[in-house]
Amino acid sequence: MPLTGEDVASKGLVIFDFDGTLVDSMPGIIRTTRSVMHRHGWTDETLGDMRRIVGPPFPAAFTEVYGVDPEEAMQITEEYRAVYQNLGRDGWPLFDGMRELLGDLRAAGRKVAIASSKRQFLLDRGIDTNEVRDLFDLPLGKERDNGQTKAMIIGDVLGRLGFSPDQAVMVGDRRFDAEAAHEAGLPCVGVTMGHTCEPQELVDAGCCALCDTVDDLRRVLLG
Numbered sequence: 001m002p003l004t005g006e007d008v009a010s011k012g013l014v015i016f017d018f019d020g021t022l023v024d025s026m027p028g029i030i031r032t033t034r035s036v037m038h039r040h041g042w043t044d045e046t047l048g049d050m051r052r053i054v055g056p057p058f059p060a061a062f063t064e065v066y067g068v069d070p071e072e073a074m075q076i077t078e079e080y081r082a083v084y085q086n087l088g089r090d091g092w093p094l095f096d097g098m099r100e101l102l103g104d105l106r107a108a109g110r111k112v113a114i115a116s117s118k119r120q121f122l123l124d125r126g127i128d129t130n131e132v133r134d135l136f137d138l139p140l141g142k143e144r145d146n147g148q149t150k151a152m153i154i155g156d157v158l159g160r161l162g163f164s165p166d167q168a169v170m171v172g173d174r175r176f177d178a179e180a181a182h183e184a185g186l187p188c189v190g191v192t193m194g195h196t197c198e199p200q201e202l203v204d205a206g207c208c209a210l211c212d213t214v215d216d217l218r219r220v221l222l223g
Contacts (some may be wrong), residue, residue: 006187006208009223013168014105015157015186018116018123018141019054020173020194022098022128026054028091036076042066054196055174057117059145064110085122090130097191097214100134101221108222111161113141115153115170115180137161150180158184162211169208171217173197178205189220 019025030050037047052065059077062068068076084091105112114136116123123141127133140157142148158168165185170177171190173196181188190202191211202210211217 002035004148006186007223008169008189008208009221011110011167011169013111013113013158013161014221015113015115015154015168015170015181017170017174017177018118018126019092020098020115020196021171021177021191022114023092023126025092025096025126026194026196027052028084028087029054032080032087032091036079037066040068040072040076047091055176056193057142057176058144074145081119081122085125090092090136092126093128094130094132095214097218099130099132099135101214101218102132104218104222106135110221111137111163111205113137113157113161114141115150115157116141117150117176118142119145129161149183150176151183152187154180154184163188169221170199173223175205178207182206184200189217191217 016022033050033053034047053061056064059073062073062076063070078162102112112135118141120141120143123139127139138157140153158165169185170181170186170188171191172178173191173194178188178190187208188212189209190207192199193213199210209220211220
C-alpha cells in the first residue's frame, strides 16, 4: 500500500533489515528471550507482549522494554545469544517468496544489502543457514553492542557500496528501521509479514509504503 507516492522501484540499492523483514524470526526470539527472562525471575504475566523485544538492539532493548539495569541487560543478552545461536535454520526461516524476490532484484541489476542491529556473527549464521549469501552484495550487522547505531550501519553500507542516500531504499518491519533510514537520508518501506508491530507504527514512522506480503513488496520494489 503506497503511503507517500514516492517511487522506490528505481532505487539502485535495496537495504533490508533482517529479523521480521527477511526472516520470520520472532517466534524464536521470543521463545529464547522468555526462557532466559524466566531464569532472571520474570513471569509470563510480567513479560507481557513480548513482540516489543523484536526490533530494538540488544542489550539496550532489555533496559528500554523491561527496565533492567545495563549490567543485567548485558548478562541477559549473553545468555540469550548462547541459546539463540544454536537454534538453527528453523529459528529464522526466510519468508515464503523472499528468496525469489532477492534473486529477481539482483537479476534486475539492483544491489542488495542488509543493515541489521543483530551482531555480525549471528547475522552471518542466519544468512548461511538459509543459503542466501550469494544474493547479497553486503550483509552488515553490528560489530559491537555500544556506540554503533542502525543509522551508522546504513551509512556504512552506503559508503562501502558507493551509493548516495537518494539512490537507496530501506525495507524494515519496525519504527526503528524507518527512523534509522530517515536519519541516514533514505525512504523506508514497511513490511508486516512478521507481525512484529501494529501497522500504524510503520505509518506513524513515515514509511513510504506498507507491504503485507512478499508479493506486495515485489510490486513496490520492482514495479
